[in-house]
Amino acid sequence: MNTLLANAVAAIRLGVEDFQSTDNARLISAVRNITAGVLLLFKEKLRQMSPSHSGEVLLKERLRPAISKTGQITFVGIGRKTVNVQQIEERFKSLDVYVDWKRVYQLIQLRNDLEHYYTMASFAAVQGAIADAFVVLQSFVTVELNVEPLDLLGESTWHALLAQSHVFEVQRAACRSELDKIDWPNAVYADVVAEIRCVRCHSELVKPVDVDVEDILSLDFQCTSCGEISQFDDTVGDAIAAAFAGETHIAMTDDGDPPIVSCHGCGQYAFHLKNVVCLLCRATLGYTECAVCGDALGPEDQDNRGLCGYHKWQADKDD
Numbered sequence: 001m002n003t004l005l006a007n008a009v010a011a012i013r014l015g016v017e018d019f020q021s022t023d024n025a026r027l028i029s030a031v032r033n034i035t036a037g038v039l040l041l042f043k044e045k046l047r048q049m050s051p052s053h054s055g056e057v058l059l060k061e062r063l064r065p066a067i068s069k070t071g072q073i074t075f076v077g078i079g080r081k082t083v084n085v086q087q088i089e090e091r092f093k094s095l096d097v098y099v100d101w102k103r104v105y106q107l108i109q110l111r112n113d114l115e116h117y118y119t120m121a122s123f124a125a126v127q128g129a130i131a132d133a134f135v136v137l138q139s140f141v142t143v144e145l146n147v148e149p150l151d152l153l154g155e156s157t158w159h160a161l162l163a164q165s166h167v168f169e170v171q172r173a174a175c176r177s178e179l180d181k182i183d184w185p186n187a188v189y190a191d192v193v194a195e196i197r198c199v200r201c202h203s204e205l206v207k208p209v210d211v212d213v214e215d216i217l218s219l220d221f222q223c224t225s226c227g228e229i230s231q232f233d234d235t236v237g238d239a240i241a242a243a244f245a246g247e248t249h250i251a252m253t254d255d256g257d258p259p260i261v262s263c264h265g266c267g268q269y270a271f272h273l274k275n276v277v278c279l280l281c282r283a284t285l286g287y288t289e290c291a292v293c294g295d296a297l298g299p300e301d302q303d304n305r306g307l308c309g310y311h312k313w314q315a316d317k318d319d
Contacts, residue, residue: 011037122201124225134165195242198223
């Protein structure tokens with residue numbers, strides 16, 4: 001077993017040991033180690049796919065063109081720095097290597113949140129990370145590395161991942177079943193519900209306190225892991241940001257329209273442009289087109305008394 005693969009296996013095994021420890025302080029270490037192990041396995045795949053005598057070109061962050069003995073242009077890897085997560089994703093897509101990136105990014109996001117925003121990790125949040133890691137590993141190790149996970153990671157580590165994944169998925173399914181009972185007013189909430197987490201411990205094991213409410217804005221949510229009860233604004237507000245983070249990033253880089261913008265009603269970034277409604281306060285547009293030129297009006301124009309920005313400026317200037 002080469003060094004990169006050995007380090008990946010060691011990190012995952014250590015992460016499982018951290019999780020099984022009675023010391024809660026090691027839960028953060030569990031997420032950190034398991035995440036590192038998964039990313040190292042990805043890098044191992046790139047190393048394996050790199051042509052011989054190319055300086056592990058697919059693994060390296062920097063590439064340099066070279067001319068082969070036959071006169072062909074090739075690329076070789078230079079330096080010691082290896083690819084980052086975004087580069088791994090890009091190269092895998094180009095090379096037709098499948099990874100469940102949604103679960104991977106959930107794992108990375110939890111690691112980042114635990115390192116920067118949470119002083120302690122909840123057992124259920126880490127259990128959820130292990131469940132995500134299990135699904136990713138089961139597919140990637142078997143299909144892309146062409147080895148059985150049991151053989152690669154060892155019986156005790158793989159069975160521990162399997163057991164925790166099963167237990168967590170049962171609990172997650174029960175909470176999702178309760179969330180599905182809510183009479184959500186729009187299909188777009190399906191993406192939001194998938195991102196609901198506890199505002200205190202970041203666990204996915206969140207369910208509504210009571211689904212029989214006249215207005216969804218009065219919903220309260222309870223974390224079955226730490227017991228925290230949170231209001232609609234806090235719980236759904238965080239989920240909205242997470243649900244549209246990817247689309248928002250793409251819009252920023254491609255200079256396109258973001259999926260959500262600041263709402264004129266509540267001031268939060270929760271106004272869904274496609275559905276023309278705020279997903280948080282349910283505000284809609286009172287004015288949809290300029291009374292002078294007929295241009296479409298958005299949330300940012302609602303205080304202009306039915307005018308677009310230009311004609312509002314003209315009206316103010318004439319006053």
